[in-house]
Amino acid sequence: MGKKFDITDENREELLLGIKNHIKLPGPLMPILHEAQRIFGCIPIEVQKIVSNETGITVAEINGVVTFYSSFTLHPKGLHTxxxxxGTPCYVRGSQTILDAIKTDLGIDVGENTEDDFFTLEAIxxxxxxxxxPVMSIDEDVYGEVDVTKARRLIKEARKK
Ligand code: FES
Structure with a gap:
């Protein structure tokens, strides 16, 4: 199953400390959100509200930033990403076709988790x-010269691990 999201006294304190460390610096929102993503593994509305209360930045603005940048997620990611x-060089070599095939195989869209929370699919x-x-990654591992067949094989292997 995927990683569970939970706000505890401990991680809330960690976030408050992160906010305190950045709030007086120029452009504090991005570093604060990076902290939040690191601490919670995602930035759902509950976490956005804490950031909003502490910074005075509206939840609407925070949510706009969270949903715009692919490094932030609203929901916990699956076990493997x-x-x-x-990017252009990968795109012109057919990465969109690979992405479309994987979307169909897994039955999910970009940014979603498989039903069992095993995989999260991202366009990077x-x-x-x-x-x-064209390049694909599974967690920290990067694979090159990928085509649909190779992508399917890599995903199958990742399932078995
Ligand atoms: S565009 Fe550079 S790695 Fe894909």
Missing amino acids: IGICL RCIGTCGMA
């Missing part, structure tokens, strides 16, 4: 390995 690079931006485009 599949990333398909849609260039990760600096364009030389082996």
Whole structure:
């Protein structure tokens, strides 16, 4: 199953400390949200409300930022994250076709978890390995020269691990 989201006294304190450390600096929202993502593994409305109370920034504005940037998530991620690079070099070499096939296989859209919370699917931006485009990742592992068949095989192998 996926990682569980929970607000405890401990992680709330950690977030408050993170906010305190950044609030007086210019442009505090992004670093605060990075802290929140690290601490909770996601930034749902409950966490956004804490950030809003402490910073005076509206929940609407915070939610806009959280939903805009792919490094932030509203829900806990699945156990493993599949990333398909849609940067230009990967895109022109067919990464959209790979992404579409994986979406269909897993029955989910980008940003969603499989029903069992085993995988989260993400469209990622260039990760600096364009030389082996198209590129996909599973968690920290990066794979190059991927096509639909290879992507399916890698995902199948990840399931077995
Ligand atoms: S565009 Fe995909 S790795 Fe650079």
